[in-house]
Amino acid sequence: xxxxxxxxxxxLCLLNGAEAGDPVQWGYDKGDGPSAWPDLYKRWCSGRKxxxxxxxxxxxxxxxxxxxxxxxxxxxxxxxxxxxNDGHKVLVDFQNMRVNLSLNRHERECFRxxxxxxxxxxxxxxxxxxxxxxxxxxxxxxxxxxxxxxWDSFAEAAHGIDGLAVLGVFYEIDNSVQLxxxxxxxxxxxxFDRPQVSSxxxxxxxxxxxxxxxxxxFSIKELLPKDMSSYFVYYGSLTTPDCRENVMxxxxxxxxxxxxxxx
Numbered sequence: 001x002x003x004x005x006x007x008x009x010x011x012l013c014l015l016n017g018a019e020a021g022d023p024v025q026w027g028y029d030k031g032d033g034p035s036a037w038p039d040l041y042k043r044w045c046s047g048r049k050x051x052x053x054x055x056x057x058x059x060x061x062x063x064x065x066x067x068x069x070x071x072x073x074x075x076x077x078x079x080x081x082x083x084x085n086d087g088h089k090v091l092v093d094f095q096n097m098r099v100n101l102s103l104n105r106h107e108r109e110c111f112r113x114x115x116x117x118x119x120x121x122x123x124x125x126x127x128x129x130x131x132x133x134x135x136x137x138x139x140x141x142x143x144x145x146x147x148x149x150x151w152d153s154f155a156e157a158a159h160g161i162d163g164l165a166v167l168g169v170f171y172e173i174d175n176s177v178q179l180x181x182x183x184x185x186x187x188x189x190x191x192f193d194r195p196q197v198s199s200x201x202x203x204x205x206x207x208x209x210x211x212x213x214x215x216x217x218f219s220i221k222e223l224l225p226k227d228m229s230s231y232f233v234y235y236g237s238l239t240t241p242d243c244r245e246n247v248m249x250x251x252x253x254x255x256x257x258x259x260x261x262x263x
Contacts, residue, residue, distance in 0.1 A: 050245070051239050082215065120140075196211075
């Protein structure tokens with residue numbers, strides 16, 4: 001059967017613009033890392049609906065109205081994404097591709113992917129941001145989407161009430177897996193060592209326009225687990241500053257398997 005756990009988290013807030021005086025610089029060191037964010041970004045990072053969270057079936061509620069995601073994609077032949085480093089992470093920008101995802105809860109429901117990025121740690125036991133049934137995974141991917149029912153662009157949705165949605169995907173180590181360098185996550189990893197992608201110190205400057213590197217477009221399905229029927233849904237926040245609390249999270253239970261060399 002369909003297992004869709006909706007964690008009991010309610011989002012009731014009025015979203016406004018960024019708070020005046022919010023710092024631009026943040027990182028993962030002691031002085032500017034996660035423990036400092038509530039002081040550096042008081043408006044949101046000290047909020048009560050912050051992500052990530054620890055997900056468990058025991059503390060979730062089954063919602064029979066939720067369905068498997070429906071994905072409507074255009075032809076990808078000849079299209080390009082961009083892979084770039086924004087000073088904090090490597091991401092793939094989907095370049096306004098008209099891909100629509102829906103949970104079929106509403107007739108006009110529409111989420112459009114904007115980019116995908118990843119989080120990992122120094123060792124396999126602490127890489128993912130979310131926890132699942134008491135454990136972390138080596139790697140977690142986030143496909144960041146915006147609600148195209150009510151907003152005309154990602155920029156508008158990012159500052160709007162319930163404007164964003166993120167698909168969270170865990171990655172698990174399996175050295176018997178061989179990634180193709182010509183598709184999906186394997187192709188993305190093959191770009192990581194390029195100088196324009198591996199680092200970008202000037203990218204933390206919000207006025208710097210990173211041209212990135214062109215990457216042949218591919219199906220969003222390449223970044224999702226085979227079983228998309230089992231997942232958790234909750235309302236929370238962005239996991240990095242400004243930690244804005246306007247995100248509907250979907251975290252899939254089934255991990256994608258990758259070799260250790262990919263982490």
